[in-house]
Amino acid sequence: MRNKEQLTGFLLDHAAQRTVSFHMPGHKGSGLYRRFGYDGFLNQMMDCDITEIPGADNLFQPEGVLRSTMDRYRRLYDSRESYLLVNGSSCGLVAAVMASVPAGGRLILARNCHKAVYNALSLAGAQPVYAFPEMLPEYGITGEIRPEEVRRCVAAAPDVSAVLIPSPNYYGICSDISAIAEIVHDAGMTLIVDQAHGAHLKFFDENRRADGRCLMAAENLGADIVINSIHKTLAAFTEAALCNVMSDRVDSDELEDALQKMESTSPSYLLMASLDINADLLEKHGGELVDDWRKELELFYDRAVSIDGLRVMTHSRLDDSKINLDMSRRGLNGYELEQELRKRGILAELITGNLVMCMSGIGNRRNDYERLYEALREIAEPENAAAPACDRAEPENAAARACDEDETERRNGMAVEAPPWPDQSFVLHPVPRKRVRTPIDDAAGRVCAQAIIPYPPGIPVICPGEEITEEIVTYAKTLRALGQNVMGIDGDGCVLVGV
Ligand SMILES: Cc1ncc(COP(=O)(O)O)c(C=O)c1O
Structure with missing residues (x-):
């Protein structure tokens, strides 16, 4: 081995x-579990790897032990309902979009959303209306989604039923969720927040509240659905995540139906146990752990x-x-x-x-x-x-x-200059139905037919329907030269464009 x-x-x-x-x-290895007395679980993990035996409950009809873990999270996040996710935030984002946007409908989404949200668009058969993040030229990255930008999109697309933005973004920059929620709700829409990177914010906010600083957790700020990758910053295993429903704007039946379509019918009890242990840790030692982390x-x-x-x-x-x-x-x-x-x-x-x-x-x-x-x-x-x-x-x-x-x-x-995030003001075309592979060197001026996505962060630099620019070609080639994984460019250096 x-x-x-x-x-x-x-x-x-x-x-x-x-x-x-x-x-x-976020758990950073077994030390955390061992320090707080969960080594019994670590030592017997294989014997805990079960399926729906009597007494083990059912993720898609939770009434017993899984229900009680969900209830712990309801209390921790002050949510109406907290769904345990075993396919990461990715499946929660897809389900949230499917539950909030009618087939063939439109979704307002931040242009710097993660690939999972673009998958959601395609699976839900939804069309995007993009809200653009501000750029931070001094760092060469995207920043927050401004409330004014959401207002512009809502005015331009009043038929839309939902808005989805990441907060925090990959670099930790949060948007003003409270102002955005007000705009979204005034327009009769639902606000979904991709808080994949901010599962800990609810607990950090206790410190922030004490110091009189502005809050950051979308659960505290008026979002309707908040999706958290517990595995990214807290103590659950990779893929274990949580979908918090915060208001009655969400149709729970639709959401549950979509979740059971997107998740394995054999959800891992090890992943779910790690969510339970994370809840236990937060309930019993959360104050101390978060204080130490902040210090x-x-x-x-x-x-x-x-x-x-x-x-x-x-x-x-x-x-x-x-x-x-x-x-x-x-x-x-x-x-x-x-x-x-x-x-x-x-x-x-x-x-x-x-x-x-x-x-x-x-x-x-x-x-x-x-x-x-x-x-x-x-x-x-x-x-x-x-x-x-x-x-x-x-x-x-x-x-x-x-x-x-x-x-x-x-x-x-x-050795190559590391480029900043490229300009995203593309000429737009219909998403190509017919596609052909072409060397990236010849792609400028063609219409993108498959997103090009540096991974991480997993945010498309160009999406289907957008016209490929010289800047994008140079950017993608440079990242590859620097050894970064860029999805959408094959081993021969070709990309998919419209015919
Ligand atoms: C902003 C953002 N949203 C969603 C996801 C998907 O989360 P998960 O890995 O829990 O499926 C990621 C993954 O890195 C992400 O960066």
Whole structure:
């Protein structure tokens, strides 16, 4: 099982490396469960991997043990109903759209929605009306969806029944949900918030409330359906998520019907148990865990300002559990900074342009933040640091090895400017019915027939029906040259365009 070329071997090798995780999932490994007494579950996981035996309840007609987990979440999020999701927020988003938009209808959605929402459009047979996020040119990323932009869309498409926006976005920037909810509700529409990255916000808001700061959790701000990836920032296993219904604008029968269509008929009891353990943790230790998390973040940010050449992203609506770092003043773009961190055993979540996003979670501990701080200091101020870990003759771990390979590739002439998020004001055409594969070099001026999606973040840079620009061609090629996974471009460098 130690063959690293095979999946299980790779995973065991990774687990043995004890890298510092500033990426998903939020539990960051078994330490959290063990610390709070859930090791019995970890030790007997295989024996807990059951199906609907007597007494185990049924996810799609919950009346027993699953109902009681749902009730815990209803209390934690103050929701009318909380549905456990075993196919991630992805299935919750699809179900929410199917339940809120009639077949063939239209949906107002933020243009920077995740791929899962675009899947929802296609599965629900719905047409998009785009609300565009503001751009943050100083960081080269998308920011919040402004209430005025939602107002513009609502006025332009009054027949629409629902609006869907991500908040926070991948970088942690939240939108003004309370103002948006007012506009949406005045127009008689339903507000769905993709809070995949903000399951913890409801609990962070307790701190914010105490300090008199504005709240961020969509559950506190008037959204009707809020979908949370518990696995991304809290303590459930990957794919375990939650759909919170907050108002009677939602047709629960429709939503339940759509959820059971989108989820496995054999939902994993291990995933659902991890949701139960997460609820237990939050009920019994949530205050302490969240306080510690906030304190560690504050300490990290306080110390990071002193690192010469490091810019830490700030924004009035930033969920600062996402740590966005920029070391371009030291001549490092995001890819180079990420590599430097990886050499030091620290794995980040996302790179865009010069930014590296390190995603903290409930399972991170002081040592992780200290390692991140020390690594950044070492990278920014090598004169003050001991020899960097990358100078090792023999890389010890998978992350460092992969990093050395990347480094070699880069030295072999791959060093490329890391581009900011490209302009999204496309010329629009009908979505092509007939499609053909064409080399991306010849694609400018053609109509996109299959979205091009850098992953992560999983947000399409161009969608079907939009006219491909030179900027998009350059952007997609550059990301590939930098080694990023770009969906929608095949191994031969071709994309699908309309005929
Ligand atoms: C903004 C956003 N929404 C939704 C999703 C899908 O969530 P999940 O991975 O829980 O299916 C993601 C995944 O990364 C995401 O980034």
